[in-house]
Amino acid sequence: MATPVIAQCEDLLGRLAMRYRRTADCAQRKQIAQEYSNVVDQLIQSGAWQESPPPEDQLPHGDMPSAYYRYWKQ
Amino acid sequence: MDEERRLGSGGPSHETCLLYAGHTGVSLDQGKTIYGFNPDPPASRPISGVMDDLAAGLAFDGDVRDDTPIFAAANKHGLTVVSFDVLFPDASFVVLENTLQNEIKGSRFRYGFPDGDGDCNCTTWLERIGLPLLTGRMREFTSLAEIALYPSRRFGKCA
Numbered sequence: 528m529a530t531p532v533i534a535q536c537e538d539l540l541g542r543l544a545m546r547y548r549r550t551a552d553c554a555q556r557k558q559i560a561q562e563y564s565n566v567v568d569q570l571i572q573s574g575a576w577q578e579s580p581p582p583e584d585q586l587p588h589g590d591m592p593s594a595y596y597r598y599w600k601q
Numbered sequence: 602m603d604e605e606r607r608l609g610s611g612g613p614s615h616e617t618c619l620l621y622a623g624h625t626g627v628s629l630d631q632g633k634t635i636y637g638f639n640p641d642p643p644a645s646r647p648i649s650g651v652m653d654d655l656a657a658g659l660a661f662d663g664d665v666r667d668d669t670p671i672f673a674a675a676n677k678h679g680l681t682v683v684s685f686d687v688l689f690p691d692a693s694f695v696v697l698e699n700t701l702q703n704e705i706k707g708s709r710f711r712y713g714f715p716d717g718d719g720d721c722n723c724t725t726w727l728e729r730i731g732l733p734l735l736t737g738r739m740r741e742f743t744s745l746a747e748i749a750l751y752p753s754r755r756f757g758k759c760a
Contacts, residue, residue: 547657
């Protein structure tokens with residue numbers, strides 16, 4: 528089971544994905560993708576990220592952080 | 602999916618996607634047939650493209666299918682399958698039955714991820730066709746801890 532901090536970060540990814548879909552503005556999407564990337568970094572650095580986000584909590588492939596793919600391909 | 606992106610073919614099957622993502626359905630005959638709500642993208646669109654479109658907020662026509670084999674496969678793979686009974690007064694059951702039959706003929710809903718143009722996935726579709734998911738017990742409702750994380754809910758161009 529995820530620790531409370533991990534769970535909070537995972538929830539945040541879901542909320543950021545929803546915010547991303549709510550706007551069509553490229554600049555806003557870029558900013559949200561950056562926030563998403565920061566949270567992914569935090570999860571990776573925790574060393575305890577055990578479950579990849581479900582599809583609805585992800586961004587389109589091109590906006591997913593490259594660190595995400597490196598981590599889950601290990 | 603990476604392979605499909607790289608090579609243009611060899612993506613996961615529809616069944617694999619649903620087993621990975623999770624799925625919901627409704628049965629009116631004690632589980633013999635379970636209907637679920639699915640996206641119906643153009644046949645030429647690869648599954649990786651469909652997932653990207655959904656993640657970007659686009660919606661696809663909805664399609665109600667007999668997904669009994671999906672739930673059988675979930676059981677076979679040892680995945681958790683949760684079920685519960687919803688009891689209706691006779692008149693309300695007829696309404697639900699008619700709604701479901703109409704949905705099977707052609708759904709009036711569009712499939713999309715939360716806060717996109719669809720806002721109707723396999724989970725929210727159950728509500729849209731009139732299936733009550735909550736008992737009315739306040740404790741049950743307040744136990745849905747994640748509800749508080751989403752203080753606003755947006756309906757897209759679902760219907």
